[in-house]
Amino acid sequence: MRLNRTQGAAVTAVALALLFAGGAVTVASADREDAPSTPVSSSADAGFARDMAVHHQQAVEMSFVVRDRTTDEAVRRLAYDIANTQANQRGMMLGWLDLWGLPKNESGVEPMAWMGMGGSGDTGPLDGALMPGMATDTQMDELRGASGREAEVLYLKLMTAHHKGGVHMAEGCVQKCSVDIERNLAQGMVDAQESEIKLMADMLKKRGA
Template identity: 85%
Template sequence: MRLNRTQGAAVTAVALAVLFAGGAVTVASADRDEAPAGPPTTSADAGFARDMSVHHQQAVEMSFIVRDRTKDEEVRRLAYDIANTQANQRGMMLGWLDLWGLPKNESGVEPMTWMGMGVSADADALDGALMPGMATDAQMDELRRASGRKAEVLYLKLMTAHHRGGVHMAEGCVQKCGVAVERDLAQGMVDSQTSEMALMADLLKKRGG
């Protein structure tokens, strides 16, 4: 069957479209294959994401404890803000580890190694305080037993120390992390937790702490 000029042009256009589409798929596949990998498991980016996830988890736990141990609206509101913010940030950091194909817990690597200040992972020796500012197991138990004004003061003191350690870690990421979005998150932690420490100092003063 012979094609007229219009039909021939249409066939040629379809053939070129298929050819270009195939080329685009090949290029896209090549781009995916050659996409740069995420940071290595020994990097500051991975270390910060792992360690700060653990650090944040304790802050969330402390905040839920005090929420149930006091009726004071100021402290309960602060606890809610800290729990909500740090739970969301923890989810982001764990999501990055998944995206990078890295384990959430690196066996054999001590906490804070990425900052050049490895802390012994012996929980018995540290009583659960694996990183700067973290409360010990004994302090967590004390918070669970406390109520009212005593729970408020203890929470504010423990969370102030917790924030101080968290700011130290976040400043380390700002200096050492290579992933820009993670550095931005770390700087945000420095700013927000510094502001919260000032607020907690005022709340402690009001409670004679």
């Protein structure tokens, strides 16, 4: 079948596009030769994904608790935003572990070991608080038993501490993680949670706390 001039030009353009695309893939692959194809289980990438997934899960739980303990729209809106954001981020991190073929929980490895903070073995978790900023079991029980302004103030204080711990962990990933998309997510966590810390300080001030 003979092609007219227009059809021939179109075929040539497609062929050139495929050629350039192939070259781009080759260059990109060459750029990544020095980096491992997937993180190993002991890497900062895997450690951060595991630990922050646990850290986020408590924030989601705390946020759902306070939504049932107060009618204040500002607190309920903040709680919804935190729960929604951190549940989505948690899903991403667990998904990466699946993609990398790594376990979501690794026995014998203390939380924060990837940051050089684990492995001491001298003390256990403080009343269920596995990582910096996490609420203890006692504090979670207090939140579940509170209502109204008391629940709002307790939630804002606990979540402020929780965010500060989360920022510390995310900054560790920004420095130590090797996967670009994970480092970008970690930096996004730092920026968003620092902003929410300021917001919660204002909310506590309005409540005289």
